[in-house]
Amino acid sequence: MVERTKAGELPAFIRVLFPTVAALPFGLLLTRSVRVLAARQPRLFERLAEHRSACFFVDPTDLAFAFTVVPDGERSLVRIVGKAETSTASVVIRGPLLMLLGLLDGTLDGDALFFHRVISVSGRTEAVVALRNAIEDAELRPADLLGLHGAVARFADAGILGGLSAARRLAASSDGDQAARMQ
Amino acid sequence: MTVGQMELVCPAGAPATLRAAITARADAVYCGFQGETNARNFPGLNFSPAELADGVRFARDHGKKVLVAINTFAPAGRVDQWRKAADEAAACGADAIIAADLAVLDHVANNHKGLRLHLSVQAAAATPEAIGFYAEAFGVRRVVLPRVLSIQEIATLNRSINVETEAFVFGELCVMIEGRCFLSSYAAEKSPNLNGVCSPPEAVSYDQEAGSTAARLSGFTIDRYAPDQPTGYPTLCKGRFSAGGTTSYPVSLNAGGLIAGLKAAGVTALKIEGRQRGKGYVTEGVRTFRKAVDAIEAGGDAPEIDRILARMSEGGRRTTGAYKKTWR
Secondary structure (H helix, E strand, O other): OOOOOOOOOOOHHHHOOOOOOOOOOHHHHHHHHHHHHHHHOHHHHHOOHHHHHOOEEEEEOOOOOEEEEEOOHHHOEEEEEOOOOOOOOOEEEEEOHHHHHHHHOOOOOHHHHHHOOOOEEEEOHHHHHHHHHHHHHHOOOHHHHHOOOHHHHHHHHHHHHHHHHHHHHHHHHHHHHHHHHHO | OOOOOOEEEEEOOOHHHHHHHHHOOOOEEEEOEOOOOOOOOOOOOOEOHHHHHHHHHHHHHOOOEEEEEEOOOOOOOOHHHHHHHHHHHHHHOOOEEEEOOHHHHHHHHHHOOOOEEEEOHHHOOOOHHHHHHHHHHHOOOEEEOOOOOOHHHHHHHHOOOOOEEEEEEEEEOOOOOOOOOOHHHHHHOOOOOOOOOOOOHHHEEEEEEOOEEEEEEOOEEEEEEOOOOOOOOOOHHHOOEEEOOEEEOOOEEEOHHHHHHHHHOOOOEEEEOOOOOOHHHHHHHHHHHHHHHHHHHOOOOOOOHHHHOHHHOHHHOEEOHHHHOOOO
């Protein structure tokens, strides 16, 4: 049986390459990255104002796990959690991984994705709006999240953004193939 | 009023969006300060004075303009906050202030004489008499037209006034008279006219229910969407309502096919709505309209804007609004 993917989601053969929840200490790594980012770009977190203490549950629908993020500047906290652990979340954001990453670097328009149901949002709308506006203005690059500088940062940005672009093309192509098979 | 090359005026909710709009070849951007002095007072949005000063420098380096919206109405006893915003915009080197409040207009006219004044759509000035008053009393140089006029009415109006006109061509479509709408105040206790926010996000919820998503404002259901149906932000005048056997749907303005008509009607500037929208929207909107305006200015045809920008429209439905109105 062929596993079906929704529009924009990673093809199944790529999804199996991602680790499951317990495989890597992603939470610790991401927490460190966000705190380094807060030290380098405090303005991003200032735009969040009182919403920096909100808990954002981010669920990449094509991965086996989700994240919770409390973007409280240098006290930020990122945890890897199960798909159903939304009880403490102020906001729940769901969507394909590539789409969520596209929001981070500003490649994609969050409103357009939301209006067309590619991503879904529930919970405290004002916190979502604040987060979205803060991220939009931050113009984040992959190197910012990885805490990289200089030539290494440029190399990482080029490689990761190129990889993401290729993955989006692959996902789009996979959607097209699937649509053709369903006809 | 005779016009030359039409100006493309684009939204900037934050510094990154300002840079995106100018990079995409907007002629001017409009933006506002954080707080209640502008009509897009949303969390995380807008500029500090330092950010505005940087934005003005960036725009000037590219030969572009920055227009600052201080376009809400100051509540009694708090006019100083609005005057201060105008002073800060002037100090930052803004090319114009967009205002509607008489106290703000008066303050700018008397204290920043070299600074252009544009009359905000919030003033809802749509007659030669109203526009003439603002021009005579405060030296207003441009009026942003309320979205209630047909192209023919704009042409007639332009023959009767001596100030420039700016017309919305894309984005959200307020069907109420701007500056005089109390729906959001009634439902959510915040006013677009005074607080700068229509349908404040803290009053908005998207509730997952059996087989649908309900969009609500302060508990009022504004719309309901099937799982794959395009959704929208629940403002009260853009819900899905049934009356007299007819159902109305939320729509967005797209007058991309009417640029030549607006030029012929004497419009000086075309405005894209959406300071609350992101860089993707601004970049794609500006690029598309830039091509269209350039094509029309060169005597050619505009590209198919409706098709290109379909995905950017809130609610997924477009209209040419009052520009082609048939109901009166």
